[in-house]
Amino acid sequence: MSDKPTIKFRVAVLGANKNRVSKVLSILQDRPPIIDLENEPIQRNIEVEYIPCIASFGGYKNEDDEVVKYLAKLTAFDVSDVKQESSLQTFFDEGSKMEEMPNGNITIPGIAAFAVGIGIDTDNDLHKIESYVNMMSGNSVTQKDEDEKETVLQNVIKCIEPNSEYASMSEENAAFKVLSDEEKEQAIQNASIGPGKMAKFTQQVARECIPESKRAKAERIRKEQEAKEKEQQELEATETKQEPSESLFKEYNVETTRYACKMCRTILFNNEEFEDPPHSQSQHTFSYRKVKGGNVNTSIGEKCQCHFLKDALNWMGKEIHECHEGKLSCPKCDGKLGLYKWHGTQCSCGTWVVPAIMIHKSRVDEIAPESERNTMAMLSPLERLRLANAGVGL
Ligand SMILES: [Zn+2]
Numbered sequence: 001m002s003d004k005p006t007i008k009f010r011v012a013v014l015g016a017n018k019n020r021v022s023k024v025l026s027i028l029q030d031r032p033p034i035i036d037l038e039n040e041p042i043q044r045n046i047e048v049e050y051i052p053c054i055a056s057f058g059g060y061k062n063e064d065d066e067v068v069k070y071l072a073k074l075t076a077f078d079v080s081d082v083k084q085e086s087s088l089q090t091f092f093d094e095g096s097k098m099e100e101m102p103n104g105n106i107t108i109p110g111i112a113a114f115a116v117g118i119g120i121d122t123d124n125d126l127h128k129i130e131s132y133v134n135m136m137s138g139n140s141v142t143q144k145d146e147d148e149k150e151t152v153l154q155n156v157i158k159c160i161e162p163n164s165e166y167a168s169m170s171e172e173n174a175a176f177k178v179l180s181d182e183e184k185e186q187a188i189q190n191a192s193i194g195p196g197k198m199a200k201f202t203q204q205v206a207r208e209c210i211p212e213s214k215r216a217k218a219e220r221i222r223k224e225q226e227a228k229e230k231e232q233q234e235l236e237a238t239e240t241k242q243e244p245s246e247s248l249f250k251e252y253n254v255e256t257t258r259y260a261c262k263m264c265r266t267i268l269f270n271n272e273e274f275e276d277p278p279h280s281q282s283q284h285t286f287s288y289r290k291v292k293g294g295n296v297n298t299s300i301g302e303k304c305q306c307h308f309l310k311d312a313l314n315w316m317g318k319e320i321h322e323c324h325e326g327k328l329s330c331p332k333c334d335g336k337l338g339l340y341k342w343h344g345t346q347c348s349c350g351t352w353v354v355p356a357i358m359i360h361k362s363r364v365d366e367i368a369p370e371s372e373r374n375t376m377a378m379l380s381p382l383e384r385l386r387l388a389n390a391g392v393g394l
């Protein structure tokens, strides 16, 4: 127990009626203690000193004969002798710098928070208290200092709010007053209404003041960083899934004629993917061009300016199975390759091909089977050139 670090701080219980504030203080003594933040590596002792405080309002009549209310003073008082009042100035004089000791102990100077209620329930009153506290603590000045922001305490000032069934706290308190003694006791136990609720609220406000230890803070930042990195990695992973990966491409036998994207040299298909049987060229050709001899791999003549494949390939993406028609582009470099039309299209030779998965010959390079390429390598440059001109792939 003794080596457990302790967090010490003060929370003011601020109201407009000393007896009612005292009642809340006595209930607080019986309530279960506040437990430490969940993310703390070692659960610390939380020691909260509750300061009974009273706000004294004054009023004067302005020229329109309206009463203008103002906050005269905020004072602490002694619950055993309510006439004993003391200024809050001594607390504010402690400064607002919070430091963690090497053993993990933290003592927050001054008054960490104000739990406001007990007869103070308008936004107007709360604002008066806020500016009073800020003035006393000099918060408005230190707030500018960015470097100190981390360690400089900002006072938490919170006002209790009515339960949903009441329009205001005074309405809610009126409802508490008419309860029987037994019901009042019950309400205090439940912390549902009246001083029991105020006591619970004060503890909630106190919880907000608990600072993280340096270790917990470092751990939290590390975890947040890790989570961010993991998220980034997952995002990148899904991105690369959409992008080309090796699994998108089949491993084609090097002894077949393969076709690669002209732009990035990615091998996309081979001659085994061609439509089977190949379409026969239209007899009534419109632009007959002389067929060059020597095309070893296809029975399709030169007039056909496209390769037609028998089926969709992985690299063509999911869309090809979902759409009637679309464009085909290289999954690596996005270069245009051709198109697909499941209901068919006309080849440049004039024949309708159904279905049509069409790759423009001009967009791909033909890679001859390995053995042929070796033969080619043994040929003289002149012979190679002659063969190339004859249409034999390099
Ligand atoms: Zn490409």
Ligand SMILES: [Zn+2]
Pocket: 279, 280, 281, 282, 300, 303, 304, 305, 347, 348, 349, 350, 351
């Ligand atoms: Zn054709």
